[in-house]
Amino acid sequence: MEKLLENKSILVAGAGGLLGTRLVSALLEQGAKVIAADINAEAMRERLSLFGVNIENDKLSFCELNVAKEEDVTAFFKKRELQVDGAVNSTYPRNKTYGRHFFDVTLDSFNENLSLHLGSAFIFTQQCAAYFKWQQQPFSLVNISSIYGVVAPKFEIYNNTSMTMPVEYAAIKSAIQHVSKYVAAYVNDSRFRINCVSPGGIFDNQPESFLTAYKTKTHGAGMLDVDEIVGSILFLLSNQSKYITGQNIIVDDGFSL
Template identity: 70%
Template sequence: MNGLLKGKTILIAGAGGLLGSQIVPTALEQGAMVIAADLNIESMQKRLEGVGVDLNSGALSLVELDITSEESVKALFENKDKAIDGAVNTTYPRNKTYGKHFFDVTAASFNENMSLHLGSAFLFVQQAAEHFKRTEQPLSLVNISSIYGVIAPKFNIYDNTPMTMPVEYAAIKSAIQHLSKYAAAYVNDSRFRINCVSPGGIFDHQPEPFLDAYKWNTHGAGMLDVKEVVGTVLFLLSEQSRYVTGQNIIVDDGFSL
């Protein structure tokens, strides 16, 4: 897979997060010029340093991005001297009441989270499409959905834990898949591609009862290491997937079967 992204400029939104911070070093290893964007540059720098990224690399630039701000997202795509060849949106904006159990979620909180996450996903897709129209250079956009944008939650795996599967998450992640299809169909140009990756559960030090119950529903891997998702993202950014568009690729070791 050496040099899969050689000569390409790749924008990674949410580069200071769990998934984004793993895509950055792999994209650099594959020869890409990487624009790493996040809300807090200082915390993004720390996260990237922690996974071994050389912040002084001439192939890496760090930019501030508020994914929920129309002005910020527009500036990200407009102020580029060179066309962006690929973009990945790994951001995960949410409010302070996000993640409550179904009957405890207020309509106001639900609507705010839909606006923050789905609204910003729309904005990112729209501005990526505008960038393509302006530059007329091929662009591959990867959105991050989830297995819970595909199937109903398996609520029994949350037994004996304080966790739940947030209703906002399911609504947002399923909508992101259709948003991606809509935009790909609307632009209607094989040079502009949008696809989704839907990971299964990613290990982030969840409670042991949950980890055990989750693993029982897979083919043996259990929760995925975040690095297991990166290869699929890189495939979709590369020329290896040139005519793959409007698709959703599930990476879950059989959890959704």
């Protein structure tokens, strides 16, 4: 049986991150060639190895890429040797004051985080579109949004913790969905597709009180393991979603209902 992404080459930006590491592994399992990109190539290689990825796999290559630098992104997509059928932007750039409670967020910090995360999502999406225009070959881009780009936060689940749902995150993730639709409509070619995946909460050793409160808002699963997000991304990169574009797949066990 042919694998889902046999003979496809996929770029993963943020391949050293929580989602990126699992995605690289899943893509290789589905027969894809993978270009793993991150701001620190050595740290990315170490993290992938830690999660059981064979970094000597001849279908896996590595590159250093800072998505927050326009010149880095544009230069990457202009490489003559670059041959990719799709990309996933799983990066999460932010500043040192990211994540403060609403009344503690300064305008400068808010603007800087929008520039880092939404700005980098814009330039990455723009350059994927430019690459498609140049190559004139089918291309599928998956951007990562969030349930909090769809619905307002349920702030009560953060009670009795030091955590909050950052206002910057909500603004950025909702905008990523609309930028994705904008670019898909602007390019206006069925061979070029952009879709979003919006995960619910992903387990990352959060406080027990938060995990318990969060679980009451789902249909029973609670926080999801990062591996449970990957299938929707693989689907959107594959030919099984050939005419799906401008859409947002929510994976949250009913949290946003």
